[in-house]
Amino acid sequence: QSALTQPASVSASPGQSITISCTGTSSDIGNYNLVSWYQQHPGKVPNLMIYEGTKRPSGISNRFSGSKSGNTASLTISGLQAEDEADYYCCSYAGSSTWVFGGGTKLTVL
Amino acid sequence: EVQLVQSGAEVQKPGQSLKISCKGSGYTFTGYFIAWVRQMPGKGLEWMGLIYPGDSDTKYSPSFQGQVTISADKYISTAYLQWSSLKASDTAMYYCARGRQALDYWGQGTLVTVSS
Numbered sequence: 723q724s725a726l727t728q729p730a731s732v733s734a735s736p737g738q739s740i741t742i743s744c745t746g747t748s749s750d751i752g753n754y755n756l757v758s759w760y761q762q763h764p765g766k767v768p769n770l771m772i773y774e775g776t777k778r779p780s781g782i783s784n785r786f787s788g789s790k791s792g793n794t795a796s797l798t799i800s801g802l803q804a805e806d807e808a809d810y811y812c813c814s815y816a817g818s819s820t821w822v823f824g825g826g827t828k829l830t831v832l
Numbered sequence: 833e834v835q836l837v838q839s840g841a842e843v844q845k846p847g848q849s850l851k852i853s854c855k856g857s858g859y860t861f862t863g864y865f866i867a868w869v870r871q872m873p874g875k876g877l878e879w880m881g882l883i884y885p886g887d888s889d890t891k892y893s894p895s896f897q898g899q900v901t902i903s904a905d906k907y908i909s910t911a912y913l914q915w916s917s918l919k920a921s922d923t924a925m926y927y928c929a930r931g932r933q934a935l936d937y938w939g940q941g942t943l944v945t946v947s948s
Contacts, residue, residue, distance in 0.1 A: 758934035760877070768935075
C-alpha cells in the first residue's frame, strides 16, 4: 500500500487557477469514488475541502473543485487568494477498510 | 456541535508505554469510524488505522501494524491510540478524525515527544 503521488509544490499568482494532481492505482483511486482533499495551514488541523471526488462540504468555497480520471484525482483552485496558501493532501479509500494519503503539495501564492 | 477532543501533549522516554485518547461528542459515536493520523515534524499526513466503535473492529495500515494498538470504549465515546514501547521515531503530532466517506471532523491533535 503505497502513498498516493502528489507534486511537492505548486505556485501561482493571486487570481490565477491551479490544479494539484494525485496519482494512485487501480486498487485505490481507480476503483473507488472515495477521494478526499484536505487543506492544512501551518500549525493547524487539516480541514476537509472535497469528498467523494467532487463534493464540497458546507462552507467550502466553490473556488475549490475536484475531479477524477482513471487513477488520477485532481483538485483545482480558481481565483487564488493569499489565504489559499497551505499544504494540500489527497486521500483515497483502498479497499478492506484501508485508506491512503498522498505525500502532500505545498501551494505558494506569489 | 460535533467535537473530537484529544488528550494533552506528552513527553515520554524511549521504552515507556503510552495511551492517548480522543473523545467524541455531538454525534452518534458508533455511527462513524475513528481514524488515527500521524504527522511527523515537517512531514505529511500518514494514515495509521481506524476503528469502528460499535464493534471495535480495527484495521491498521501495514506500516503501523504491530507498532500501535487502536481501541475504543463506545460507552464513553472515546477512542484510544497506544504504544507498548515508545521509540524516538514516534515523536509526532497524532490526530484522530471522524470518518465515513472522508474525515470530516478532526481532533486538535496530541503532540507526543519521545526523548531520553
